[in-house]
Amino acid sequence: MPLLDIAELTAGYGGKTILDGVSLTAERGDIVSLIGPSGSGKSTLLRVLIGLTPPSAGTVRIDGTAVDYGDAAALKQLRRRMSIVFQQYNLFQNMTALDNLTIAPIRTLGVPRGEAEARARDLLAKVGLADKAGAYPAELSGGQQQRVAIARALAMQPEILLLDEVTSALDPERVGEVLDTIQALADTGITMLLVSHEMGFVRGISTKVVMMDAGRVVEAGSPAAIFETPSQPRTQAFIKAIIRH
Amino acid sequence: MTGADAFFTLDTAAFLAGALARTLWMTALGCTLGFLIGATLALLRRTRGRLLAPARLLAGLYVEAFRRLPFLVILILVLFSVQAVAPGLSLLGIATIAVTLAATAYLSEIIRAGLEAVPRPQVEGAEVLGLSALDRLRFVVLPQAWGVILPPAAAFMVMFVKDTALASHLGVVELAFAGKILVNKGVSPALGFGAVLVLYALVSWPLGRAAAALEKRLAPARHR
Numbered sequence: 254m255p256l257l258d259i260a261e262l263t264a265g266y267g268g269k270t271i272l273d274g275v276s277l278t279a280e281r282g283d284i285v286s287l288i289g290p291s292g293s294g295k296s297t298l299l300r301v302l303i304g305l306t307p308p309s310a311g312t313v314r315i316d317g318t319a320v321d322y323g324d325a326a327a328l329k330q331l332r333r334r335m336s337i338v339f340q341q342y343n344l345f346q347n348m349t350a351l352d353n354l355t356i357a358p359i360r361t362l363g364v365p366r367g368e369a370e371a372r373a374r375d376l377l378a379k380v381g382l383a384d385k386a387g388a389y390p391a392e393l394s395g396g397q398q399q400r401v402a403i404a405r406a407l408a409m410q411p412e413i414l415l416l417d418e419v420t421s422a423l424d425p426e427r428v429g430e431v432l433d434t435i436q437a438l439a440d441t442g443i444t445m446l447l448v449s450h451e452m453g454f455v456r457g458i459s460t461k462v463v464m465m466d467a468g469r470v471v472e473a474g475s476p477a478a479i480f481e482t483p484s485q486p487r488t489q490a491f492i493k494a495i496i497r498h
Numbered sequence: 499m500t501g502a503d504a505f506f507t508l509d510t511a512a513f514l515a516g517a518l519a520r521t522l523w524m525t526a527l528g529c530t531l532g533f534l535i536g537a538t539l540a541l542l543r544r545t546r547g548r549l550l551a552p553a554r555l556l557a558g559l560y561v562e563a564f565r566r567l568p569f570l571v572i573l574i575l576v577l578f579s580v581q582a583v584a585p586g587l588s589l590l591g592i593a594t595i596a597v598t599l600a601a602t603a604y605l606s607e608i609i610r611a612g613l614e615a616v617p618r619p620q621v622e623g624a625e626v627l628g629l630s631a632l633d634r635l636r637f638v639v640l641p642q643a644w645g646v647i648l649p650p651a652a653a654f655m656v657m658f659v660k661d662t663a664l665a666s667h668l669g670v671v672e673l674a675f676a677g678k679i680l681v682n683k684g685v686s687p688a689l690g691f692g693a694v695l696v697l698y699a700l701v702s703w704p705l706g707r708a709a710a711a712l713e714k715r716l717a718p719a720r721h722r
Binding site for chain 2: 303304305328329332333336337339341343344345346347348356357360361405409
């Protein structure tokens with residue numbers, strides 16, 4: 254049974270359909286990358302999965318159990334198993350890096366403060382920011398903020414991590430440090446669903462690549478299959494346009 | 499006794515002190531209650547459930563209506579409404595209710611704007627971490643909204659110290675009315691109203707300073 258099973262997921266805003274019957278699965282430990290042009294629904298898919306945008310149809314199953322996105326308790330349960338990192342980091346501006354990492358474990362998981370802080374310091378060390386525990390987000394570079402954001406998502410000990418274009422807002426020089434962090438994470442066996450425009454990175458890290466366009470899955474397969482022998486004309490055109498540069 | 503002789507007496511001092519106390523009482527109690535009720539209305543207007551839709555509408559109507567009414571009109575409305583249901587209530591009590599009603603509307607709008615100044619992604623960041631609505635408010639939204647709410651809220655309250663002078667129309671012997679009474683008794687206007695001016699300044703100035711200090715201390719947590 255796949256860890257994550259998405260079937261015919263549909264969603265939109267104000268009468269406009271953004272996701273149009275998306276189906277895909279991820280096994281435990283899979284690194285699934287979503288690629289495709291802007292506006293193809295990749296980020297919306299992640300927002301629906303984490304419960305920020307309500308789906309209008311379709312189901313999401315985790316370990317075989319369907320998620321009820323209309324139910325607050327179910328959402329709370331979901332967010333213990335699934336975490337998201339945003340393009341713009343969304344770190345709490347009024348808290349230090351350490352507090353950003355401990356607030357949710359303390360308040361939603363009931364972890365004692367001492368334990369939460371010890372774990373948070375561990376995580377900050379893992380993303381190479383052990384010395385920034387007391388820094389406020391405004392005092393950190395974009396790359397550092399994004400690594401804190403990744404550590405914050407990991408502090409919830411999720412089984413599934415969603416990464417929404419986490420390097421798109423960064424200075425080109427800072428992209429590498431964040432990608433290194435994600436690579437290190439992939440090696441721990443966590444299941445990831447990521448949206449990225451860093452094609453070399455996607456190709457190297459993914460166990461599965463999903464090509465999306467106009468709210469639908471065009472095709473899915475191994476990185477080699479998608480990048481070298483795509484079967485759909487839309488994928489071929491997209492890959493060709495990227496490789497040209 | 500006329501002029502300066504009549505002015506520099508213990509009686510006059512006590513009279514002015516009483517008037518000052520009434521001015522401060524109306525402002526402090528009215529604005530505190532107004533802040534609390536206003537905050538409640540602002541939070542109510544942020545809710546999303548369908549169940550609370552009528553309450554949201556009423557809260558919105560209240561805020562919009564009372565911000566558009568001159569304070570003097572609110573005073574008179576309260577006077578006649580209260581006299582119909584509770585004729586025993588003092589004029590000071592009636593004026594305090596009027597201050598509360600006006601302050602609620604203005605402060606509610608200031609608080610609402612402050613809460614909305616916190617970027618949506620900050621709230622979403624808290625939401626996806628599973629923080630409850632109350633925790634999101636307490637740990638993420640309010641600490642960041644304070645710096646935006648406080649300056650205009652404090653300015654409003656300092657301003658309202660002076661607007662309570664309108665309660666003299668009801669017959670509440672607050673500071674401005676006290677000045678008029680003194681002058682009617684024969685104290686020279688320069689002395690009578692001069693004393694009132696000094697007292698208003700003595701109250702407003704430290705209040706303004708306190709607000710500025712608080713603002714400095716609370717606002718830029720993020721830039722420490």
